[in-house]
Amino acid sequence: MARLKIENLYKAYGATEVLKGIDLEIEDGGFLVLVGPSGCGKSTLLNCIAGLEDVTSGDVVIGERSVTELHPSKRDIAMVFQSYALYPNMTVEKNISFGMEIRGVGKSERRAAIEGVADMLQIRELLKRKPSQLSGGQRQRVAMGRALVRDPQVFLFDEPLSNLDAKLRVDMRTEIKRLHKRMGTTIVYVTHDQIEALTLATRIAVMKDGIVQQFGTPDQIYNDPVNMFVADFMGSPAMNLLPGTVVAENGGLMVSLDGHEGEMLLPLPDSDALRGRMGQKIIFGIRPEAFTDPEGADRTSTQLEKRDCFVEVVEPAGSDTFAVVKLGGKSAVARLRADARISPETVTSLAFNMGKAVFFDPDSGERLK
Amino acid sequence: MSGAAQDIAMKGSRATRIIIYTVLILFMIFYLLPLYVMLTNSLKPLDEIRGGDMLALPKNWTIEPWRAAWSYAQIGVEPTGLRPYFINSIFMVVPAVLISTALGALNGYVLTKWSFRGSGLVFGLLLLACFIPFQIVLIPMARILGMLGLAGTTSGLVLVHTIYGLGFTTLFFRNYYAAFPTELVRAAQIDGAGFFQIFWRILAPSSAPIAVVTIIWQFTNVWNDFLFGVSFADFDSIPMTVALNNLVNSSTGVKEYNVHFAGAILAALPTLIVYIVSGRYFVRGLMAGAVKG
Numbered sequence: 112m113a114r115l116k117i118e119n120l121y122k123a124y125g126a127t128e129v130l131k132g133i134d135l136e137i138e139d140g141g142f143l144v145l146v147g148p149s150g151c152g153k154s155t156l157l158n159c160i161a162g163l164e165d166v167t168s169g170d171v172v173i174g175e176r177s178v179t180e181l182h183p184s185k186r187d188i189a190m191v192f193q194s195y196a197l198y199p200n201m202t203v204e205k206n207i208s209f210g211m212e213i214r215g216v217g218k219s220e221r222r223a224a225i226e227g228v229a230d231m232l233q234i235r236e237l238l239k240r241k242p243s244q245l246s247g248g249q250r251q252r253v254a255m256g257r258a259l260v261r262d263p264q265v266f267l268f269d270e271p272l273s274n275l276d277a278k279l280r281v282d283m284r285t286e287i288k289r290l291h292k293r294m295g296t297t298i299v300y301v302t303h304d305q306i307e308a309l310t311l312a313t314r315i316a317v318m319k320d321g322i323v324q325q326f327g328t329p330d331q332i333y334n335d336p337v338n339m340f341v342a343d344f345m346g347s348p349a350m351n352l353l354p355g356t357v358v359a360e361n362g363g364l365m366v367s368l369d370g371h372e373g374e375m376l377l378p379l380p381d382s383d384a385l386r387g388r389m390g391q392k393i394i395f396g397i398r399p400e401a402f403t404d405p406e407g408a409d410r411t412s413t414q415l416e417k418r419d420c421f422v423e424v425v426e427p428a429g430s431d432t433f434a435v436v437k438l439g440g441k442s443a444v445a446r447l448r449a450d451a452r453i454s455p456e457t458v459t460s461l462a463f464n465m466g467k468a469v470f471f472d473p474d475s476g477e478r479l480k
Numbered sequence: 481m482s483g484a485a486q487d488i489a490m491k492g493s494r495a496t497r498i499i500i501y502t503v504l505i506l507f508m509i510f511y512l513l514p515l516y517v518m519l520t521n522s523l524k525p526l527d528e529i530r531g532g533d534m535l536a537l538p539k540n541w542t543i544e545p546w547r548a549a550w551s552y553a554q555i556g557v558e559p560t561g562l563r564p565y566f567i568n569s570i571f572m573v574v575p576a577v578l579i580s581t582a583l584g585a586l587n588g589y590v591l592t593k594w595s596f597r598g599s600g601l602v603f604g605l606l607l608l609a610c611f612i613p614f615q616i617v618l619i620p621m622a623r624i625l626g627m628l629g630l631a632g633t634t635s636g637l638v639l640v641h642t643i644y645g646l647g648f649t650t651l652f653f654r655n656y657y658a659a660f661p662t663e664l665v666r667a668a669q670i671d672g673a674g675f676f677q678i679f680w681r682i683l684a685p686s687s688a689p690i691a692v693v694t695i696i697w698q699f700t701n702v703w704n705d706f707l708f709g710v711s712f713a714d715f716d717s718i719p720m721t722v723a724l725n726n727l728v729n730s731s732t733g734v735k736e737y738n739v740h741f742a743g744a745i746l747a748a749l750p751t752l753i754v755y756i757v758s759g760r761y762f763v764r765g766l767m768a769g770a771v772k773g
């Protein structure tokens with residue numbers, strides 16, 4: 112177990128820069144999730160940590176030791192790959208013990224280690240099989256077993272669940288979380304699935320184009336995004352990002368949105384950044400769960416604003432009902448209780464929880480606080 | 481109505497089938513005819529061939545032509561039969577095939593899994609080797625063999641065939657390994673396996689289909705080669721193909737067609753056996769490469 116530190120890391124393939132100055136740190140026993148759209152450099156960063164790719168510049172530190180120049184097998188890490196990467200010609204048992212065999216670990220010791228992980232992951236009855244005789248979920252377990260048996264300082268996971276079906280993915284997610292609790296080993300976990308990121312992480316790094324956009328706790332990332340990209344990427348359904356204009360009304364700041372019948376005014380917090388935008392366009396961001404039916408709204412909030420909205424479409428989704436509202440020239444999604452009585456093509460009173468609203472500069476996408 | 485339509489369709493497909501099979505059978509006869517002629521005539525006494533019909537079955541069956549071709553027919557000036565040359569060929573083919581296949585596999589492994597700056601160019605140059613006509617390299621090759629002290633030896637021929645085969649063997653293995661998941665190599669690296677351990681423990685066990693393709697390809701080419709054999713071999717290293725030519729051209733009076741036929745079949749036999757034994761792997765391997773590569 113050890114902390115992991117990445118300092119000013121750059122990686123280029125020829126002229127294409129893939130990672131552009133990454134700085135991250137995760138404490139001993141932490142669970143760091145790297146999340147971002149496909150092609151943003153998550154796997155490349157993970158491979159740099161593993162030593163499977165050479166860094167162009169920068170440093171990777173595990174514990175107190177810089178490992179930047181070390182061979183992957185010397186870094187005291189274990190990795191689970193997206194494709195599982197089980198050796199096709201070896202049985203499950205051999206797959207798990209291959210690393211120990213290469214390192215010259217004795218037979219009886221190997222045996223004991225195999226049994227240990229086989230019990231922990233409940234794959235005892237699979238030990239004699241070849242990978243081709245396993246289901247996706249079983250392969251995934253074996254791949255985890257191969258990593259666990261190394262008992263490393265840091266586990267690296269590259270989209271380990273993305274090849275599983277939806278149900279199994281949720282189960283394995285819980286299982287990974289349980290394993291982490293039990294062993295307390297530091298984990299770096301790559302995913303493009305923001306729900307996986309939010310449920311697993313103690314720290315999340317949201318990446319885009321080889322740059323870390325925001326690094327923080329799941330709560331910070333979700334409720335306090337630094338820019339529009341993070342706000343939009345995290346959360347499902349995505350945050351409503353609606354163009355509006357800052358105006359002064361009754362002595363307070365307001366944001367004016369194009370509503371169904373003329374403008375709709377919502378109060379803004381009194382901040383320098385927003386006052387400086389008087390008369391200008393901003394982006395008003397509100398998550399669907401903060402835009403809901405008055406009965407289902409957060410009653411502890413002191414900033415509930417009820418407004419009449421024109422509901423275009425209603426989408427019941429079992430546990431929730433989603434309502435699509437035309438607002439600010441866009442389709443905004445409101446998340447209502449499952450049994451909210453609401454019909455399409457009608458005007459309904461909905462509540463905006465302004466305590467949860469965030470604002471952005473429309474050009475740079477930066478947060479306005 | 482639909483029943484009738486189906487009937488017509490059935491009849492149509494049956495007619496097509498008959499046509500297809502007829503054509504196939506005709507082609508088969510066309511291709512098997514030479515073999516039939518060679519085989520029947522190699523089992524006849526000489527006067528029966530000269531007196532009569534090439535297509536007739538032997539009246540007096542005899543295996544004497546085979547014994548002559550194998551062990552005492554005149555090859556050039558020596559009445560040795562083809563046997564020593566058959567052995568020369570084996571000593572040439574086996575190492576040439578094994579070495580060029582092994583090196584091709586290593587090349588393919590490096591080019592796909594340890595690619596370096598300029599590895600594309602290296603592969604391009606190796607590919608070019610597949611397209612250089614043999615005749616162009618004859619004289620430079622003769623010089624090099626001379627300089628190495630390998631002129632006229634079986635080792636020299638092994639070297640020539642290995643070098644000439646590398647382009648193809650590398651191409652085969654490179655395309656096959658390009659489809660081999662790189663994550664497996666990375667997993668093995670993390671497990672601590674080195675360059676050769678990864679090759680031997682991870683890639684090699686999955687390489688049987690392409691190895692069979694490469695071996696058949698190389699075996700056929702090296703065994704059937706005439707030009708390098710006739711150019712670079714000496715008395716004690718002459719391969720089968722050249723010896724067969726010498727057998728046919730040895731002009732001691734009458735042309736012994738029956739012996740020539742037997743000799744030709746002997747010369748073709750090893751490649752035939754290789755195909756029959758592993759032909760289906762050949763097709764399977766080619767398909768695997770085609771689909772995955």
Ligand SMILES: Nc1ncnc2c1ncn2[C@@H]1O[C@H](COP(=O)(O)OP(=O)(O)O)[C@@H](O)[C@H]1O
Nearest residue numbers: 124127129147148149150151152153154155156
């Ligand atoms: N070996 C390579 N050579 C050149 N470009 C690469 C190489 N590997 C990855 N890239 C590029 O780096 C970028 C990031 O890739 P990757 O780290 O795999 O993204 P992610 O895992 O976030 O989807 C991509 O644009 C990809 O095209």
Ligand SMILES: [Mg+2]
Nearest residue numbers: 153154155270
């Ligand atoms: Mg990736």
